[in-house]
Amino acid sequence: xxxxxxxxxxxxxxxxxxxxxxxxxxxxxxxxxxxxxxxxxxxxxxxxxxxxxxxxxxxxxxxxxxxxxxxxxxxxxxxxxxxxxxxxxxxxxxxxxxxxxxxxxxxxxxxxxxxxxxxxxxxxxxxxxxxxxxxxxxxxxxxxxxxxxxxxxxxxx
Numbered sequence: 595x596x597x598x599x600x601x602x603x604x605x606x607x608x609x610x611x612x613x614x615x616x617x618x619x620x621x622x623x624x625x626x627x628x629x630x631x632x633x634x635x636x637x638x639x640x641x642x643x644x645x646x647x648x649x650x651x652x653x654x655x656x657x658x659x660x661x662x663x664x665x666x667x668x669x670x671x672x673x674x675x676x677x678x679x680x681x682x683x684x685x686x687x688x689x690x691x692x693x694x695x696x697x698x699x700x701x702x703x704x705x706x707x708x709x710x711x712x713x714x715x716x717x718x719x720x721x722x723x724x725x726x727x728x729x730x731x732x733x734x735x736x737x738x739x740x741x742x743x744x745x746x747x748x749x750x751x
Contacts, residue, residue: 656696656737659747664738667711671723672749675708678731683709683718690724694743697724706730710738723749 662670674681681687690705697705705726712719720742725733737746 656746657751659660659738660750665710666720667713668721668723668738671708671710672736673726675733675736678730679714681708682711685709685718687730695741696746697737698724700726702729715738 639698639727661672664672671712674686679687686708687706689703690707691702692700692705708723709718709723710721710723721738721740722743723738724746725736727733727735736749738749739746
């Protein structure tokens with residue numbers, strides 16, 4: 595299956611195949627089994643709920659949630675976003691960098707984050723609304739996360 599070239603010289607990959615004993619039909623079978631094992635492992639990880647980062651294309655298929663189905667505090671935060679504040683936390687309205695890459699890929703500064711109050715929490719909690727657009731009070735889209743950016747749902751207006 596593999597051509598090893600002349601006995602002397604040859605390309606680096608060919609030399610490596612010979613060195614590792616893979617320049618034979620048996621070696622090719624080992625490589626094929628290894629690739630199958632990697633594919634099987636990836637399939638098992640996905641089936642168990644372990645996810646790789648989403649591509650920008652996958653992010654456009656985020657689940658949606660009706661604004662009316664969100665907690666009251668999220669609805670209040672959403673109304674504050676549309677009215678331009680005032681916001682209760684100094685971090686509200688700051689740039690959200692989308693490091694998790696779960697939202698559609700946009701230029702830096704496109705997304706802004708806002709804290710959704712969590713009753714009983716002594717800090718900002720994990721709930722946020724992230725809105726994207728060039729005008730903060732007229733966002734193109736807003737997303738809700740209850741788990742500090744581990745997942746997002748598109749807010750349907």
